[in-house]
Amino acid sequence: MRRFLLLLLLLALGAGAWFLFAPAGPQLETFVEIAPGTSSKGMALLLEERGIIRSRYAFDVVRLVKHGTLKAGEYRFDHPASVFAVYDRLRRGDVYYRVVTVPEGYNLFDIATAVEAAQLATRDGFLAAAHKNTPLVADLDPAAMSLEGYLYPDTYRFQRSDTPMTMLRAMVKRFRQEATQIGLTGDVHRTVTLASLVEKETPVAADRPLVASVMENRLRDKMALMTDPTVIYAAMLENRYRGTIYESDLQRDSAYNTYRHTGLPPGPICSPGAASLKAALHPAATDYLYFVADPRASGHSRFAKTLEEHQRNVAAYRQAQRAGGVTP
DSSP states (O other), X not given: OHHHXXXXXXXXXXXXXXXXXXXXXXXXXXXXXXXXXXXXXXXXXHHHHTTSSSOHHHHHXXXXXXXXXXXXXXXXXXXXXXXXXXXXHHHHTXXXXXXXXXXXXXXXXXXXXXXXXXXXXXXXXXXXXXXXXXXXXXXXXXXXXXXXXXSOSEEEEEOTTOOHHHHHHHHHHHHHHHHHHHTOOSOHHXXXXXXXXHHHHOSXXXXXXXXXXXXXXXXXXXXXXXXXXXXXXXXXXXXXXXXXOOHHHHHOOXXXXXXTSOSOOSSOSSOOOHHHHHHHHSOOOOXXXXXXXXXXXXXXXXXXXXXXXXXXXXXXXXXXHHTTSOOO
């Protein structure tokens, strides 16, 4: 009888050790989202149901031994682990973050698409929130019609439980940090709008103060800015952009059409980075009124003071295009 009881005890201890120490869980990537307010027992049950641990009771034993507060959030499991390892992850709050990268020059539509790709929110839901929550920047730009221009380019890490409002707050916070660092004061609406045009017109940081000077000079002389990115943005606002600019787009009577209307558009058309914001704050002192892409230097522009000089630059650019990009 004693031998039998001893055998049972050894079997029980072995089973207990197996439940506690033997790795379990999925071989393939599995996500488990634990909602805020879930009890420890509820977490154990959920983990068992999803196949992350073998037994909720083993998890309870570990909780009694190790104590600690378990944190809600989305967790990613991609290999078997002991119940101790799983418990430690929840105690550390080793949650899974979804990455959203906002490059310089992204507009609201681009950012919303990136957010949806990260499975954090729907594109339409994010866009609606970006138009609704203008009070986030009311002190900076009382005229803001959306948060366009104020969602700063950066790489962000969010949890799946984060809402569009949470994400917008984080992006606006980064804008404020950068604005403070570069000394953004005065008419913020105008500066950010101008910076967004500069951002879209050139990828070369060194050219941005020159591009900003062209725009300021044209604004001073009451000349239309005639920038293609604003025409594209107008088409995107009306959900009719087809990947290129057509004559009908240039003739469209939109406030963003800087071919038909003088002055700046009603607001920013993208998220400008620090270099473009600085260029808008401190344009170069020039007499330039025109610029066009320089076929000899990728990304750079050729600048001109007169229409005649500009036309020669345009002709050289078109000739280089016809020749397959070879400098004439």
